Amino acid sequence: MTQKTLRKGNEALAEGAIRAGARFFAGYPITPQNEVPEFMSAYMADAGGAFVQAESEIAAINMVYGAASTGTRSMTSSSSPGVSLKQEGITYLASADLPCLIVNVMRGGPGLGSIGGAQGDYFQATRGGGNGDYHVIVLAPNSVEELGNFPKLGFELAEKYRMPCMILADGILGQMMESMAFNFDPIDPNKLGKFDWAVDIEKNGRPKRKVFSYKGDNLIADVTERAKRYGLIEKTEARFEERNTEDCDVLLVAYGLSSRACLEAVNHAAEKGLKVGLFRPITLWPFPSKRLLELAGKVKAILAVEQSLGQMVQDVKLAVGDKTPVYLKAYPAGGQPEGEAILQAAQSALSGKTEGLFDLQRHAEGFTYECKRDLSLGVQGDRKGGK
Amino acid sequence: MTILAQRPKSMTDKPMHYCPGCGHGIVHRLMGEAFDELKIGERVIGVAPVGCAVFADDYFACDMVQGAHGRGPAIATGIKRSKPNAIVFSYQGDGDLASIGMAEIVHAAVRSENITVIFINNAIYGMTGGQMAPTTLVGQVATTAPKGRDPKLQGWPINMCEMLAQITGAKYLERVAVDTPQHVMAAKKAIKKAFENQVKGVGFSMVEVISQCPTNWHANVEQALEFVRTKMMPQYPLGVFKDEGAN
Numbered sequence: 001m002t003q004k005t006l007r008k009g010n011e012a013l014a015e016g017a018i019r020a021g022a023r024f025f026a027g028y029p030i031t032p033q034n035e036v037p038e039f040m041s042a043y044m045a046d047a048g049g050a051f052v053q054a055e056s057e058i059a060a061i062n063m064v065y066g067a068a069s070t071g072t073r074s075m076t077s078s079s080s081p082g083v084s085l086k087q088e089g090i091t092y093l094a095s096a097d098l099p100c101l102i103v104n105v106m107r108g109g110p111g112l113g114s115i116g117g118a119q120g121d122y123f124q125a126t127r128g129g130g131n132g133d134y135h136v137i138v139l140a141p142n143s144v145e146e147l148g149n150f151p152k153l154g155f156e157l158a159e160k161y162r163m164p165c166m167i168l169a170d171g172i173l174g175q176m177m178e179s180m181a182f183n184f185d186p187i188d189p190n191k192l193g194k195f196d197w198a199v200d201i202e203k204n205g206r207p208k209r210k211v212f213s214y215k216g217d218n219l220i221a222d223v224t225e226r227a228k229r230y231g232l233i234e235k236t237e238a239r240f241e242e243r244n245t246e247d248c249d250v251l252l253v254a255y256g257l258s259s260r261a262c263l264e265a266v267n268h269a270a271e272k273g274l275k276v277g278l279f280r281p282i283t284l285w286p287f288p289s290k291r292l293l294e295l296a297g298k299v300k301a302i303l304a305v306e307q308s309l310g311q312m313v314q315d316v317k318l319a320v321g322d323k324t325p326v327y328l329k330a331y332p333a334g335g336q337p338e339g340e341a342i343l344q345a346a347q348s349a350l351s352g353k354t355e356g357l358f359d360l361q362r363h364a365e366g367f368t369y370e371c372k373r374d375l376s377l378g379v380q381g382d383r384k385g386g387k
Numbered sequence: 388m389t390i391l392a393q394r395p396k397s398m399t400d401k402p403m404h405y406c407p408g409c410g411h412g413i414v415h416r417l418m419g420e421a422f423d424e425l426k427i428g429e430r431v432i433g434v435a436p437v438g439c440a441v442f443a444d445d446y447f448a449c450d451m452v453q454g455a456h457g458r459g460p461a462i463a464t465g466i467k468r469s470k471p472n473a474i475v476f477s478y479q480g481d482g483d484l485a486s487i488g489m490a491e492i493v494h495a496a497v498r499s500e501n502i503t504v505i506f507i508n509n510a511i512y513g514m515t516g517g518q519m520a521p522t523t524l525v526g527q528v529a530t531t532a533p534k535g536r537d538p539k540l541q542g543w544p545i546n547m548c549e550m551l552a553q554i555t556g557a558k559y560l561e562r563v564a565v566d567t568p569q570h571v572m573a574a575k576k577a578i579k580k581a582f583e584n585q586v587k588g589v590g591f592s593m594v595e596v597i598s599q600c601p602t603n604w605h606a607n608v609e610q611a612l613e614f615v616r617t618k619m620m621p622q623y624p625l626g627v628f629k630d631e632g633a634n
Contacts, residue, residue, distance in 0.1 A: 208447075
């Protein structure tokens with residue numbers, strides 16, 4: 001435990017990681033997460049760990065692969081385009097059952113996008129991101145305090161289930177300053193005990209150990225075993241927060257920074273006598289579907305709010321099915337949600353007026369959603385001048 | 388009874404999967420002998436590549452990590468920085484090291500990571516079936532260079548030792564071959580030195596081994612060894628390109 005102090009999100013995260021026992025960090029500069037490697041370069045060596053500024057994000061995540069193989073609490077951080085580069089290493093980490101922490105301080109995309117905060121990497125984070133059948137545990141903080149305290153939770157979950165864990169933050173969270181406290185004492189990783197799978201130099205007659213990604217004929221058994229672990233995680237590790245969910249008419253669903261704007265909407269609603277609640281997934285994988293389904297039966301409409309074009313809303317729809325109408329208020333490409341607009345959208349959703357919203361409907365052909373907004377932009381980019 | 392020769396203690400008894408005439412097995416054995424002679428077997432952690440040597444993690448008795456194509460030097464960096472007392476090697480082929488992993492090998496040298504890299508150059512992609520490698524010779528036929536490598540289209544072969552020699556952090560670079568008993572003995576000396584350097588903390592050491600690939604060169608072993616001598620060695624001269632180990 002510490003006293004409350006004013007801290008920048010990225011620095012709280014970096015300090016929280018060292019406090020949580022991280023002793024290897026590799027990264028590559030990219031806005032808006034540069035305070036993380038900068039902090040690590042200043043303090044990791046003093047903590048007895050290693051900091052490497054890698055030649056690329058690909059190298060950085062593979063350095064983490066090597067360090068994690070030794071059982072060291074290892075991590076990397078980056079922002080969206082850099083996390084795309086890391087996907088090669090992440091799928092290898094998943095295949096080799098290596099625990100590690102990956103931080104994505106999201107910015108606008110696709111491509112180089114913008115340096116502003118965004119939530120466009122939800123699919124990439126929650127669906128695996130790289131090749132093959134796998135998941136990473138995804139934690140979504142919504143405050144500087146959670147940014148500072150989630151690295152400990154992240155390492156613990158990663159090690160418990162032997163898989164990578166990702167902290168999915170965004171540029172605003174990373175850059176903003178808030179009063180925060182660490183809710184745990186610094187951890188000495190030397191006192192944590194050793195893994196029976198990690199490569200090491202003190203063998204003392206034990207059989208050799210291998211950390212490997214190529215499974216060949218054993219791949220089916222390997223993936224099946226991992227699927228059982230994933231099932232257990234989905235059953236036991238889903239985390240969420242609720243606000244005013246008892247007796248609400250409209251349930252907002254939002255994570256990360258969007259949930260902060262939704263909190264504002266919930267508070268405004270209470271002042272106006274409107275019944276609006278908030279369901280905030282803290283783990284995005286596993287998505288807290290079970291509780292969301294319970295709540296769906298009690299409300300008239302669900303409004304997903306996200307800083308992306310409609311990614312998290314798919315998990316909302318998968319969770320609640322046809323039980324309740326699901327609407328989407330989307331702020332893609334770095335758009336910033338704002339409480340009053342969200343409250344208006346909640347009222348629209350309640351009245352079934354979907355102008356300005358995406359209305360998710362289940363069609364006979366399968367899961368899809370209709371866009372009620374006027375998108376009559378025409379088709380651009382046709383070739384011209386061909387013969 | 389006197390034992391005249393036996394399997395190095397640093398190797399397992401698993402039969403190797405390499406093709407007849409391939410150089411990989413010879414190099415593995417030389418590494419195992421070096422580990423035994425330097426008495427570092429317990430401390431070694433190896434990184435196996437993607438490619439023909441993907442199963443190298445079965446042949447060494449030490450703990451092994453097998454990672455992504457080209458990333459061996461980055462993985463080795465992570466291991467070495469986390470376990471500074473480990474003797475860490477990255478074993479890589481030419482596509483792995485000189486093409487997809489070019490950034491990783493160059494920057495491991497730039498940082499002078501105290502690791503040992505064993506680089507097998509046989510001028511071809513082996514595991515995938517004979518495609519053109521960055522080290523494929525001009526005119527050499529490959530499945531992706533069916534008319535032979537044409538510099539106008541595919542550029543020229545890359546000489547890694549010569550290139551890395553420009554980097555201050557590269558401390559020991561030697562190119563050897565395993566085509567004759569004499570060359571095998573010289574290769575053994577170089578490999579041993581590259582590991583001895585790491586024990587001494589010298590910094591980045593790499594041994595490039597010109598190796599033969601009879602299968603993908605479509606040659607018998609005798610022809611393959613002839614190809615090594617008459618075609619490979621003029622492009623890739625043997626010798627020491629950097630040796631700052633004594634300093």
